[in-house]
Amino acid sequence: MxxxxxxxxxxxxxxxxxxxxxxxxxxxxxxxxxxxxxxxxxxxxxxxxGLPVHPALRRELADAAGRNGYGPVAGSPELRAAAAGYWTRRGLPTDPELVVAGPGSKALLFGLLLIIGGEVAVPQPSWVSYAAQAALTGAGALFVPTRPDEGGVPDPELLAEAVRAARRRGRDVRSVVATLPDNPTGRLAGESTVRRLCEVARELDLLIISDEIYRDLVHASDETVSSPALFAPERTVVTTALSKHLAAGGWRLGVARLPEGAAGRALRADLLGTASEIWSCAPAPIQRAAAYAFSEPPxxxxxxxxxxxxxxxxxxxxxxxxxxxxxxxxxxxxxxxxxxxxxxxxxxxxxxxxxxxxxxxxxxxxxxxxxxxxxxxxxxxxxxxxxxxxxxxxxxxxxxxxxxxxxxxxxxxxxxxxxxxxxxxxxxxxxxxxxxxxxxxxxxxxx
Ligand SMILES: Cc1ncc(COP(=O)(O)O)c(C=O)c1O
Missing domain, CATH: 3.90.1150.10 (Aspartate Aminotransferase, domain 1)
Known part of the structure; x- marks a missing residue:
């Protein structure tokens, strides 16, 4: 075909x-x-x-209600350190300096798409907002089918073909989204697919946005998520939030882990510039509760x-x-x-x-x-x-x-x-x- x-x-x-x-x-x-x-x-x-917020998290939030200052655009040092610890415990050693917090990962994803610019390749099917956000940036999305039953990751071979074909037609594809695990399919792409995605991203110089908001909700306790940040650390941004595993979507708190190296630092500076003009900082009391959450008490x-x-x-x-x-x-x-x-x-x-x-x-x-x-x-x-x-x-x-x-x-x-x-x-x-x-x-x- x-x-x-x-x-x-x-x-x-x-x-x-x-x-x-x-x-x-x-x-x-x-x-x-x-x-x-x-x-x-x-x-x-x-x-x-569909679940209530844990009482310990509510307590943290209530105790922090008096925090009314804006605070740093990237998020409080305690939240960034806690998020870095969260990722480090998952095999992704993280420098707190490369963590940026925002009002939900949706806002962070939009900020990222804005500053990366160009079209974004997204899995077909994929979460409703990637393509909508890409349209809002003015660039648009390139849908690439997933492998059978490996929802969340564009089939790497089809991705390579699609990006090359799009570029030949003068289109400027600069990034690719992976959702690990996936919404809408509830599936988790395997390590070999993620590795191949990383190779293709490197060959085509694509930035990878790995949306790992469902990472802690893998049903089998012995199954692990293979993040592209393991195989292409220099070009992968990882996002997560409190919304799904802690059922606190309405609290609006997400975090992004930017890549190491010069490209990551430049991306961070641009993201902070954008954040400072749109949301200033994530809500301060929620940041306090999020720092507690990402420290993962028993x-x-x-x-x-x-x-x-x-x-x-x-x-x-x-x-x-x-x-x-x-x-x-x-x-x-x-x-x-x-x-x-x-x-x-x-x-x-x-x-x-x-x-x-x-x-x-x-x-x-x-x-x-x-x-x-x-x-x-x-x-x-x-x-x-x-x-x-x-x-x-x-x-x-x-x-x-x-x-x-x-x-x-x-x-x-x-x-x-x-x-x-x-x-x-x-x-x-x-x-x-x-x-x-x-x-x-x-x-x-x-x-
Ligand atoms: C795959 C995926 N990414 C990101 C989000 C956004 O989450 P939030 O903005 O609450 O962090 C959702 C929410 O439905 C989602 O399903």
Whole structure:
């Protein structure tokens, strides 16, 4: 197949800098409307960790509430030292001078894309915001398919082909994103793929942005993340945040680890310049709590461990429901996402007028109150019948239920989680049934 058919060959016109509200946030709002209309909903669109903040972290934040000065643009020395320790314990020795904190890793990623400039190669599929941010910078994204079941890393051979072809057409591709582990697929690319990515990045002089926000949520405790920073330290930026493993997305705190050497120092100076003009510094009280979090006291390590096990149990149970309904589902390896492909039941969907991922997500939302996101939100072609299903908002509607889920030996047996799984099973068997159910007789009528 020629390259142009495999990779998203966008025109060399600059992309529009206008962007609508992020797909995840929009789906969340649509689901909220359904809920207000009294429709029983299964909220599986929004990638929020769905767990309460640990009491020790709350205490740290409360104690730091009096910190009202701006502080250094790069973040407080205590936070940078703690983040450096966090990475060092993961086999990435880190100089605190090369750590920059910001209000969420999303803001840091955007700052990085702005200063690196040029187009960015991103995995297809990949997290909704990379391509949207690349469009906002005015340069745009080059989607490169991943290897089968190795979501998060553009197939290195296709990357080399795509970047060379794009450059021949006068396009200026300067960086590549890897998501390890991945959102939307819940998969973790293997070491050999990451090594090859690094070789290709070196050959083509690409900077690597390794988004490792789900690093601590790999389901199997003996499986490790191979960061590109191990194999191409001179050209890899690593980002992470408090949002996922510590379920504190709303606190808005992320950190970036810049490469060593002259290039890394120049990047740091530019990032600080950009940060100083946009956010000045990350919120000071949150920085204090983040320093505590990245120092990894035993109670937080245990908490993250429990969260990891809960995410694994529920993602596994949700994946099993999709598999039973005839979908092809890459086994979830990390985070709280499942990425089923309805291609094997495409004929049955077509009988119901569903021919695209977006139509499938719409059917599930409108008829059943099941919120998901279509693969097209992640850069997949419209006809791909793939959905990103986030499983973590099934843990409960109150902190009490979510804590019980965290404590439970077998969380999928808890009545409210079991009910959601049963409902999902019934919805999926109806949607993929050989005899389509007439709209009026659908499950939505009975809740
Ligand atoms: C892959 C990935 N990267 C980055 C982010 C942004 O996280 P934050 O800005 O909360 O640090 C998210 C959030 O959904 C994500 O899924």
């Amino acid at each position: 020629p390259m142009s058919e495999r990779c998203d060959a966008r025109p060399s016109e600059p992309p529009s800098r206008r962007t609508g509200i992020s797909a995840t946030l929009a789906a969340n709002e649509a689901l909220e409307r359904k809920r207000r209309e009294g429709v029983p909903v299964l909220p599986m669109a929004f990638g929020e960790a 109670e937080l390590v245990e908490h993250v461990d429990r969260s990891r096990r809960l995410h694994a149990a529920v993602a596994g149970a949700v994946a099993a429901r999709f598999t039973a309904a005839g979908c092809r589902v890459p086994a979830p390896q990390a985070s709280f996402y499942v990425y089923p492909d309805f291609a094997p039941v495409a004929d049955r969907l077509a009988e119901q007028g569903v021919r695209t991922g977006a139509e499938l997500a719409e059917l599930l939302l409108d008829r059943y109150g099941v919120g998901t996101l279509p693969g097209s939100a992640f850069g997949e072609p419209a006809p791909a019948l793939r959905l990103r299903v986030a499983t973590s908002l099934l843990y409960g509607e109150s902190d009490e239920q979510r804590l019980a889920a965290l404590e439970a030996e077998d969380p999928v047996e808890l009545p409210w989680i079991a009910r959601s799984l049963d409902r999902l099973e019934r919805v999926l068997s109806e949607v993929t049934a050989a005899e389509p159910v007439p709209a009026g007789a659908a499950l939505s009528a009975v809740g």
